[in-house]
Amino acid sequence: MTAETTASGYTAGDYSATAPARLATRLAFFAAGFAMASCAPLFPFIKERIGADEGQFGLVLLCLGFGSIIAMPVTGVLAARRGAGPMVLLGGFGLALMLPLLGVAWSAPLVGAVLFVFGASLGTIDVAMNVHGAEIEGREGRPIMSNFHAMFSIGGFFGAGLMTLVLSLGVSVVVAALIAGAVTFATMLPIPGRLLRAGGGEPEPYVFPRGIVLLLALLAGITFLVEGAVLDWGALLMIERDLAEPRVAGMGYIAFSAAMLVARLTGGWLISTLGEFRVLILGGLATIAGVATILLVPWPAVALSGFVLIGLGAANLVPILFSAAGRQKVMPAGLAVASVTTTGYAGVLLGPALLGFAADMTSLPVAFWLVAVLMAAVPLTARFVVRA
Numbered sequence: 001m002t003a004e005t006t007a008s009g010y011t012a013g014d015y016s017a018t019a020p021a022r023l024a025t026r027l028a029f030f031a032a033g034f035a036m037a038s039c040a041p042l043f044p045f046i047k048e049r050i051g052a053d054e055g056q057f058g059l060v061l062l063c064l065g066f067g068s069i070i071a072m073p074v075t076g077v078l079a080a081r082r083g084a085g086p087m088v089l090l091g092g093f094g095l096a097l098m099l100p101l102l103g104v105a106w107s108a109p110l111v112g113a114v115l116f117v118f119g120a121s122l123g124t125i126d127v128a129m130n131v132h133g134a135e136i137e138g139r140e141g142r143p144i145m146s147n148f149h150a151m152f153s154i155g156g157f158f159g160a161g162l163m164t165l166v167l168s169l170g171v172s173v174v175v176a177a178l179i180a181g182a183v184t185f186a187t188m189l190p191i192p193g194r195l196l197r198a199g200g201g202e203p204e205p206y207v208f209p210r211g212i213v214l215l216l217a218l219l220a221g222i223t224f225l226v227e228g229a230v231l232d233w234g235a236l237l238m239i240e241r242d243l244a245e246p247r248v249a250g251m252g253y254i255a256f257s258a259a260m261l262v263a264r265l266t267g268g269w270l271i272s273t274l275g276e277f278r279v280l281i282l283g284g285l286a287t288i289a290g291v292a293t294i295l296l297v298p299w300p301a302v303a304l305s306g307f308v309l310i311g312l313g314a315a316n317l318v319p320i321l322f323s324a325a326g327r328q329k330v331m332p333a334g335l336a337v338a339s340v341t342t343t344g345y346a347g348v349l350l351g352p353a354l355l356g357f358a359a360d361m362t363s364l365p366v367a368f369w370l371v372a373v374l375m376a377a378v379p380l381t382a383r384f385v386v387r388a
Contacts (some may be wrong), residue, residue: 018136021119022144024194025136026151028088028129031187033096033155036122039064042102045173048295050108063112067119068126068345074125084334086197089188091125094118096185097382103177131337132324135196143191143276145319146267153261156383159183213292215384216321217343221272223375226287227284229355229371231257233364240364243300252294252307253301259311267316274384276320283359286313288344291372295365317378318344324385 015022038148047057075087103109135150159180166176195252234252238244246250271279289307297303325336359367 011335013299014239015140015142016261017197018139018193021132021136021196021290022140024088024191025133025148025192026127027187028092028132029148029151030155031032031092031095031160031184032122032125032129034159034187035118035155035180035184035330037052037156037159038099038163038177038184039102039118040160041167042173042177042180045167046105046111049173050111052108056108059117060108060112062240063116064119064122065143065345067121068123069342071123072127072338072342072345073080073309073335075124076332076335078331079131079334079338081334083197084135085197085284087124087128088132088195089192091128092188092191093185094121095125096181096188099181099184100174103174113134123341127334127341130322130341131334132196133328133384134323134333134337137323138327142290143268143271144320145265145323146271146316149315149319150261150264150267153257153264155187157257185367193251210385212384213279213325213330213336213339215236215381216325216328216336217341218288219341219381219385220318220321220340220344221347221380222377223314223321224293224344225355226310226314226371227376228348228351230307230370233263233355233359233368234307237294237364237368238303241295241298241303243294243298243303252304255304256307256311259308260315262314263315264319267319270318271316276323277382280320280385283313283315283317284312284375284382286369287317287375287378288372289313291368291375320385371372 020087040195043057043061050057052060071091076090095118098114100380101114102118104295105114128144129148133145137144160181161179163176167173171179190385205239232257235244238252274282287311290306290311290313293304293306293309297306321340322337325340326333328336328385330336355371358370
């Protein structure tokens, strides 16, 4: 196989020049996944400390989402102007700083303020590391975004597992949060000096999403909605259909997460072998088939395989969408990735709530059928995505 020169002047097949940046991006994805997942086991203890009921604590948690959504477009502008590297560092070290503060915050307003900055840091690193990953992918001329996203999943598993273990041993929330912050900080430490230095040009201060970017953002929102639906409603769906007892209903999400991790670890090979178009088609159809399996099959073990199908199908859709956002020429890559990320987060944050409203008006199975119908947009528009 002869080496080919990419548009950016790098030789495809020789990845030594981008190896440090590739490692830095993997560490950034791991740090973001670890920090985000570390929060969940802490929340029940924080809720008890500040004396909030479910409704009040739900409002406090909204601060995290607001911080993320506000920071993402700003990060896109700055990444387009000055490159993604500085924003990766700002977001990552911001997460490391906010975790210990979350452990000592003693009132609802203070917890909300910390979560807002934590969410802003998470939104910043999320956009920046995807922009950075898309630039590396362009320079290397091979699909590696799925591998980066796999590191986010691994970080999430490690973060949730470590915090659960530490808290189960009787360690205080303050110490547990310090440990989470220390691990995040240690993960970020090797990153400075390894990031790509090249930045974008001088785009207009802000460009509203347009053209293919609008489609990519919409598809990201739908795909993230599927993930949010499985996370927030999957167990309840299993219970409602008499497929599982409440104590084991969470097995569906575990199966989904494991399948997604495996699919993302092998995503680079899969996309190189089949191409983005076929992966979008097959991924979308597999996701729809997974939802249909859960809704139609009366046998618990077979219904559980539906969660596996959703994980396998959805895993590489978002990485492909981010890659397409990074290479399109309609608008600066940083702004495009920011648009896709922001819409994706809206799908996670708002989608399950809208799904709940739909279920209240009809039923939870009907709401999941609506999710399957929306997912049909991915294979139907696959040809437009790969032309980005």
